[in-house]
Amino acid sequence: MDLPRYPYHQTLEQRSGQPQRRPVVIVGAGPVGLTLALDLAKRDVPVVVIDDSDRIGEGSRAVCWAKKTLEVFDRLGVGEAVAREGVRWQRGRVFHGEREAYAFDLLPESHHKMPAMVNLQQDQVEARLVRAAQLDPRIELRGRHELIGLEQDAEDPSQGVTLTVRTPDGLFDMRADWVVGCDGARSPTRTLLGLSFTGQVFEDRFLIADVRLGAGVRPRGLDPARPERWFWFDPPFHRGQSVLLHAQADGLWRIDFQLGRDADVEAERDAERIKARVAQMLGTDGFELAWSSIYQFCCRRASAFRVGRVLLAGDAAHQVSPFGARGANSGVQDADNLGWKLAAVMKGEGGEALLDSYEAERIEAADDNIGHSTRATDFISPKSALSRRLRKAALDLAAHTEFAKPLVNSGRLSMPTDVPGSVLNTPDADVWTGGPAPGCPAPDAPLDGGWLGEQLRGRFTLLAFGMAAPDAGVEVLSAPCDSLAAQRYGAAPGSLYLIRSDAVVAARWRAFDAGAVRAALARAHGRPHE
Amino acid sequence: MSKLTLTPNFGREADAFYAELIAAQASLNDEQAADWLARLTLILCNHIGDRDVLREAFALAHQHHD
Numbered sequence: 169m170d171l172p173r174y175p176y177h178q179t180l181e182q183r184s185g186q187p188q189r190r191p192v193v194i195v196g197a198g199p200v201g202l203t204l205a206l207d208l209a210k211r212d213v214p215v216v217v218i219d220d221s222d223r224i225g226e227g228s229r230a231v232c233w234a235k236k237t238l239e240v241f242d243r244l245g246v247g248e249a250v251a252r253e254g255v256r257w258q259r260g261r262v263f264h265g266e267r268e269a270y271a272f273d274l275l276p277e278s279h280h281k282m283p284a285m286v287n288l289q290q291d292q293v294e295a296r297l298v299r300a301a302q303l304d305p306r307i308e309l310r311g312r313h314e315l316i317g318l319e320q321d322a323e324d325p326s327q328g329v330t331l332t333v334r335t336p337d338g339l340f341d342m343r344a345d346w347v348v349g350c351d352g353a354r355s356p357t358r359t360l361l362g363l364s365f366t367g368q369v370f371e372d373r374f375l376i377a378d379v380r381l382g383a384g385v386r387p388r389g390l391d392p393a394r395p396e397r398w399f400w401f402d403p404p405f406h407r408g409q410s411v412l413l414h415a416q417a418d419g420l421w422r423i424d425f426q427l428g429r430d431a432d433v434e435a436e437r438d439a440e441r442i443k444a445r446v447a448q449m450l451g452t453d454g455f456e457l458a459w460s461s462i463y464q465f466c467c468r469r470a471s472a473f474r475v476g477r478v479l480l481a482g483d484a485a486h487q488v489s490p491f492g493a494r495g496a497n498s499g500v501q502d503a504d505n506l507g508w509k510l511a512a513v514m515k516g517e518g519g520e521a522l523l524d525s526y527e528a529e530r531i532e533a534a535d536d537n538i539g540h541s542t543r544a545t546d547f548i549s550p551k552s553a554l555s556r557r558l559r560k561a562a563l564d565l566a567a568h569t570e571f572a573k574p575l576v577n578s579g580r581l582s583m584p585t586d587v588p589g590s591v592l593n594t595p596d597a598d599v600w601t602g603g604p605a606p607g608c609p610a611p612d613a614p615l616d617g618g619w620l621g622e623q624l625r626g627r628f629t630l631l632a633f634g635m636a637a638p639d640a641g642v643e644v645l646s647a648p649c650d651s652l653a654a655q656r657y658g659a660a661p662g663s664l665y666l667i668r669s670d671a672v673v674a675a676r677w678r679a680f681d682a683g684a685v686r687a688a689l690a691r692a693h694g695r696p697h698e
Numbered sequence: 699m700s701k702l703t704l705t706p707n708f709g710r711e712a713d714a715f716y717a718e719l720i721a722a723q724a725s726l727n728d729e730q731a732a733d734w735l736a737r738l739t740l741i742l743c744n745h746i747g748d749r750d751v752l753r754e755a756f757a758l759a760h761q762h763h764d
Contacts, residue, residue, distance in 0.1 A: 554736075561736035571744040 171224045171291055172298045176312035182340045190216050191514060193331060193344040195315050195357050197221075199230070199290065200482030200499035201350030202297035206244040207507030209306040210626060213514060216342070217301065218333060220351075222311030224298065227378065227459040230290040231414055231422050232493035234582040236609060237500045238282040239671065243626045246296040247282065254286030255415045260397040262578055264563040266404055270573045274581070279652055280612040281619040285581065287395070289378070289416050290496065312336055315351070318360040318478065325476045346510060347478045350503070353466070355484030361475045367468025368542060370489065372549040373431040374463045377423045377442055378416065382454035387413070387421075399578040401548075401563055405448045410548050412491075412578070420458060423449065424490070426549065433462055465489035465545060467538045473527040481506055486534035488541035491548060491579030498537050501584060502530050508626065508669035512693060521694035525592050533585035540580045547577035584609045587672070591696070594666075594675035594688040602658025603665075606675055610667045613653035620645070620653050626669050628692070630685065634661035640685045642666070668692055702754040 174197065181188045192208055194201045197219035205215045233241075233250060241247035258274040276284035301307045316339070317332025331342040349357025358365060381392060390396065395415030403411055409426035416422055425445060427436060435441065442460050447453045469486040473479060482499030506526050512518030550556040565572035586608045587593070593606035604610060610631075612621035620631075623645050630642050634649035647653045649661050657665060666675040666688050675688035690696065708715045723731045743752055 557732060557736045558740065560733065561740050564733075565737055565740060569741075572740060575740065 171295050172302065173223045174219065174298065174302070174309045174311040175222050176310070176336055178335075178337050179310070181342070182335065182337065185340070187330075187341050187343040189328060189343040189345065190214070191344070192216070192346045192348065192510065193218060193329075193342060195219075195331075195347065195349045196351035196355075196482075196484070197298065197301075197309060197311075198225070198350060198352060198482065198499075199294055199297060199496050200503050201348070202294065202301050203240065203244065203500050204348060204350060204481065204503035204507055205301055205307050205309075206246075206297065206304065207240075207503060207626070208511055209301075209304045210244065211508065211511035212306065213511050214306045214308075216308045216310065216344075218310045218313035218315065218331075218342075220312065220314040224291050224294045227289075227291065227461060230293075230490075230493070230496035231287050231416055232497070232581070233286050233288060233293065234493060234497045235276075235280065235282045235284050236504075236582075236584045237497045238286065239612065239621055240500055240504045241296075242282065242622070243624075244300065246293075246300050249296055250288055250293055251282060251286055253292060253417055254288035255395050255417055256283050256286055257395045257397060257415060258284060260399065260578075262563075262566075262576055263398065263400040263403060264560075264567070265402050267567060269401070269563045269566045269576060272573075279614050281621055282612070285493075287414055287416050287422075289420060292417065315349075315356045315360070317341075318347070318357065320476050320478065322476065329477050345477065345514065348506065348510075349478065349480045349484045350482050350499070351484050353483040353487045355480065357478065358470055358480055358484050361472075361478060361480075363475070363480075364471045365468050365487075366471070367466060367487070367538065370465045370467075370545050370549060371429040372464070372545075373427040373429070373433060373436070374465065375425040375427055375436055375442065375445070376461045376463060377425070377446055377457060378459040379421050379423060379446055379450075379455040380419050380458055381421060381450075382456075385450070385452055385454040387450040387452070392419070401559070401578075403449075405451075406445070410578070411449060425449075427462070428549075431462075436462055463490075467542045467545070469531070469534050469538060473530055474523055479506065479510075479523065479526065481530075485530070486538065488537050489545045491544040492537075492540055492581055493579070494537040494541055494582045497582040498533060501533065502526075504670045505530055509694075517693060519694035521591065521696070523694075525590060525694060529587045529590050529592075532587055532589075536585040537582070544577045544579045548579075592668070592674060592692045592694070594684075594691055596676065597684075598676075598678040600658055600676065600678075603656065603676070604673045606673050608673050610665065610671045610673050611656045613651065613656050615645075615647055615651070615653055620647065621671065624667060624671055628669055628674075628689065629667045631657070631665040631667055632680075633657065633659035633663040635664075635680065638664075638680045638682070638685075640680075640682060642685070642689060666692065700754060701748065701751045702758065704758075 194217045261271045274284040314334040320329045321327040329347045398413040400411045412424040414422040481502035488494045509522040562575040588607040630644045637644040662679045674692040
């Protein structure tokens with residue numbers, strides 16, 4: 169598929185020197201910025217997205233898209249295409265030396281619209297998002313606009329934000345009510361805000377090689393028609409290090425070689441050297457090297473995700489190692505969390521406390537992701553001889569005892585982070601023995617020949633089980649009690665769930681009470697004292 | 699209050715236990731013995747399970763050295 173571009177054009181406001189005040193400017197046209205732009209546009213908020221480039225970044229980069237991300241994409245109209253084009257897999261195998269240490273199965277629960285995980289190279293996902301954005305008249309996507317200055321009036325934030333942008337025609341100022349920096353780990357937005365970005369830098373270097381296998385090539389017995397995630401600790405073809413193999417779409421495979429702390433980065437960039445490594449691993453030279461990159465990983469987070477009218481999302485706000493696919497997935501979930509809140513604040517439907525809740529909820533998620541990612545990275549690159557020996561012990565034991573399998577950590581795959589302590593939640597007053605508690609994601613299930621998740625449509629919904637739709641001042645979705653949905657929600661006749669626009673449970677009850685629903689709606693909109 | 703057992707727990711058999719521990723790895727070279735000890739650590743930690751007890755044991759092991 170040809171990748172779309174967003175070429176630079178000189179705009180009227182630029183030519184006239186009269187900046188037009190925009191409701192929202194998003195900095196960065198990656199998966200996070202574009203998800204947020206599409207989400208805001210669906211809520212009738214016009215958006216300008218600026219990017220310092222005019223094209224999609226090279227190479228596959230992010231590969232694994234988790235169920236929650238696919239559900240967000242689906243709401244924005246690109247989920248089905250990503251799920252269809254992506255490679256589905258559910259089996260992961262972990263090898264130690266010559267032997268298989270253990271295997272895991274994602275065991276996806278059936279009867280969800282979206283699979284647990286699909287693999288699709290990031291540029292293909294971005295191509296879908298760029299096309300959708302370019303087709304939406306409420307989104308203006310501007311290439312070669314590099315953010316170099318950011319100013320807001322600390323005394324009077326309602327004055328908005330002035331952005332200074334460098335273009336091929338020189339510098340000019342843009343103005344916005346709100347700015348969201350989705351501009352990646354080296355975020356100019358974060359830097360201009362003067363926020364610290366601290367955490368752990370891992371010394372190990374990793375080489376990422378994307379290869380296309382020739383017809384009939386079966387690397388180490390892997391059947392390309394039945395893709396699996398393979399991870400090796402200390403394999404015979406790459407002693408003392410780890411290797412990860414992941415399927416991508418169109419016959420492309422991702423191989424991730426740990427190179428260690430003392431790797432000669434310049435020498436490792438040599439294509440012939442990379443091909444030799446891949447050939448040794450695959451046991452054949454029947455492949456073509458499509459893309460490669462050398463990485464060093466960091467796990468760190470910005471000290472704040474909001475400063476006045478400027479917000480941060482995605483890698484600009486937090487960075488993780490790739491083990492666990494928590495980078496792009498958590499970034500898309502930031503956008504999912506922020507879109508409805510920003511739109512509600514702009515329309516006067518929600519208090520600014522909503523934006524503080526964005527920061528609180530997504531800092532909790534970032535810390536959860538960083539914790540998982542740090543633990544995986546520590547297991548993959550032990551820092552001492554004893555740590556290495558304990559890892560070997562865990563891997564040896566995992567081959568024949570159940571208890572050691574969960575100790576082996578080659579990356580814990582991305583799951584949404586629950587926010588049970590969020591100020592937007594109304595704590596349970598009734599007794600529940602099952603179903604998602606306030607702060608947990610609302611699970612999908614078949615409903616009315618379609619899907620429950622589809623019918624939430626990105627707006628607040630009261631999900632009512634086995635009862636006539638009550639008049640509650642909010643969209644009502646009715647579900648029968650003899651359904652899988654009722655099972656998943658632990659529901660009995662009369663049970664109700666108030667579900668947020670980002671498909672997180674805000675409150676639930678065993679019986680309808682209009683006053684309680686009203687109070688929970690107000691609280692979930694950052695107006696707790698109504 | 700400490701949850702970690704710090705009183706003798708082998709009854710009158712302390713010497714016999716210790717002899718068994720030594721005998722169990724007597725045939726191993728240093729490298730093999732260190733691996734064995736690492737596996738044993740994980741096996742026993744899982745058997746104990748209680749994270750508070752384990753944390754107390756980790757701290758105690760830090761205190762008692764020359």
